[in-house]
Amino acid sequence: NNTFDFTSNPHTRINSLTGEKILVSPHRNKRPWQGQTEEISSEDRPAYDEKCYLCPGNTRADGTQNPDYKESFVFVNDFSALLNDTKIEHFEEDDLLSATAERGICKVISFTPRHDLTLPEMSTEAIKAVVDLWQQEFTELAQKEWIKYIQIFENKGSIMGCSNPHPHGQIWAQSSLPVEIEKEIAQQENYFKKHGTTLLTAYWKKEVEKQERVVIDNEHFFAVVPFWASWPYETLVISKRAVQDIRQFSEEEKIDLAKTLQELTIRYDNIFKTSFPYSAGMHQAPINSGDFSSFHWHMHFYPPLLRSASVKKFMVGYEMLANPQRDITPEFAADVLRKQSTTHYKKG
C-alpha cells in the first residue's frame, strides 16, 4: 500500500459515492494543446442590463414583470424541462422499450439584483440570503407529496451552457429519482450498513488525517478535491454534521455554508484570474419516499478548465465510451487550490 505510485503511474480510482471508476494519467499533463480554446468572457458588465430577463423590473418571455427585488428572487422557469400537470403513465414493450411520464417543477433563482456580479464577488451576507432561499424553496417543494427529489444547481459561464451571465441557479423538483442519486443511495446505504456511520463522515475524517486533498476546513463544512475527482479542479463540499437535506441546517451552519461557497469560488477565480466556469449542485436525500438516513448532504463542483482560462478538459471519445479520464492528479489540483489567496483577484 505504501509504495503505490500515484504521481507517475497510470491508474484507476474508485468513486466511493457512485462505485464507478475513473482513469488517472499523471504522466500526461505535459501534453501540448493545439485544439479548441474558449473565448474568455469579457469582465465588464453593467450593474443593470435592460435586456436581461433576470434584472429587477424587467419583463420576461411570458410577459411577467420582475419585482424590484433587493436580495435573491425565484420564479418558475419560462422554459421548464418538467411540467407540473404531467399525468404519470408507463410504457413497456418486450423488455426493450421502457418509458415513464415524469412530473416536475423547474425554477430559476436570481442570486442578486446586480447583473455584474458572480457568487465569489458577492458579500457573505448576500450569499447567505441565497442559502436561505434554497432552504425555503426546498421546504416548500418538499410539502408536495408527489415530489421525490429536488436538484438545486448552478451552471456558471457560457462554456457550461449558461445563457445569461446574470448570476443565477436552478431548482428542478421531480416525481422520480435521477440516475446519479440512485447510485449514491446504493453506495451510501452499503457503507452505512457495514460501518454504522455515513460514508461521507468517514471520508472527511480520513481526509483530515491525510492532509493531501483538503481545500477548506471550517467549523461546519469541509471542501476537498475528492480522491476520485474526474474534472481537473473538481471539489466536494461536505457538511460535518450528517444531515440528509438543507432543511436541517441551523442558522450557524447556513452562515458557514455561505462562507465556504464564497471562499471556494474565490479560490477558483484566482487560479487563472478569470471568472471560473463550473456546474455545481447539491445532492440531497430523496423526500416523501422512505428512510434515507445513510444519505449525507453534499455539494459537487464540476469545473471544466484544465490548463488556463481558455483551455478546458474535453470529456469525449474514451470518456463517453469507457469512463472519465484525467491528467493532473487530484492531489496536484488540491495543492493549487490551497495556494490561492482568499481575496478575489479583482479586489486584490
Add this chain to the structure above:
Amino acid sequence: NNTFDFTSNPHTRINSLTGEKILVSPHRNKRPWQGQTEEISSEDRPAYDEKCYLCPGNTRADGTQNPDYKESFVFVNDFSALLNDTKIEHFEEDDLLSATAERGICKVISFTPRHDLTLPEMSTEAIKAVVDLWQQEFTELAQKEWIKYIQIFENKGSIMGCSNPHPHGQIWAQSSLPVEIEKEIAQQENYFKKHGTTLLTAYWKKEVEKQERVVIDNEHFFAVVPFWASWPYETLVISKRAVQDIRQFSEEEKIDLAKTLQELTIRYDNIFKTSFPYSAGMHQAPINSGDFSSFHWHMHFYPPLLRSASVKKFMVGYEMLANPQRDITPEFAADVLRKQSTTHYKKG
C-alpha cells in the same frame, strides 16, 4: 400502452444497454438560445499540411518520421494516456480509497494521407481500408494476454476535443474493463439469460417492426436513433449477425460496414451543411477473460449539435448531477436523418 404521449409529455426512457435513464422534454424544443455558439470550422484545408503530425512524410513530436503512406497509417500515441510497462499494483484503504494501476497501449490511426478529407468525403474503398486496419489492430492487440478490453474510437471536430483536423481515430487497449462496458455486459447477459437471444438482435428486429427510428437498414448492418438516445442526433450501429468483436467480420460485412459509416456520416454532414462533429466508437466484448457470447458488437455515435452548425446541446448542471436530458425526441431526430440525401452536400 397505445396512449402513451411521447411527443408532448416530459418522460424518462430506459437505456436498455446500460440500465440507466434519460429525461426527454419534447415540449421544450422551441426554447430560444442566447448562450454560447460554436465557431464553424473553415472548410478549406490543403491536401497536405507541412505542420500536421499525421501527414505522410512529416516528423512527429518524438522525432519519428511518418512513412509516405497511401491508405491508412497507425502508430503508438506520442502522448499516451496508458503505458505498456505499468506494473499492476493495488491500493485500498478502509473501504474509502481504492486505486489500481492500469496498463495499456494507446494508438493513433490516420484514416487517409489526405489532410483535407473527413470520413464522409472518403470513398467506400478508402473507408474499407480503415475497417481492415481496425480489424488487424484488434487482432494483434488481442494476442497480448494482459489486454482485456480494446476501445476503438474517433473524436471528430474541435468542439469534440479533437486537436488536429486531419481525419484520424484512436485505439486504447487496457488491462481492465471500463465502466460503460461493465454496464453493457450486465444488461446484455441478463437479457440473454431471460430470452435466449442477444439484446441487440431483439432490439434491431423490434425497430424494423416499428419503423419509427430506423436510419439505415442494409444487408449486414442497421443504424438507428436508439429509443434511449441522450444526444440530439445520437445513433447506434448494430451488426445484424450477433458477433462479439470486429475479428469475426467477413469481407462482405466489412464492405457493408464501410458503406454504413459512409452513408451515416454523409447524412450527418447534410443536416446542417457542415462537417458534423461527434465522438464515435465501437463497443466490443472483453478479450482474454472468459465467455461473453451475450455481448453484441455495436458502434455509438455521440454528436453534440442540436439546432444548427453552431448551437450544441450542453450536458451540464442537471445532466451531470442527475441524468442526461434531451429536448427533441429520438423519433424526430431519426426523421431528420432519414430525410437527408445520401450524396454529400459538397458534391451535390
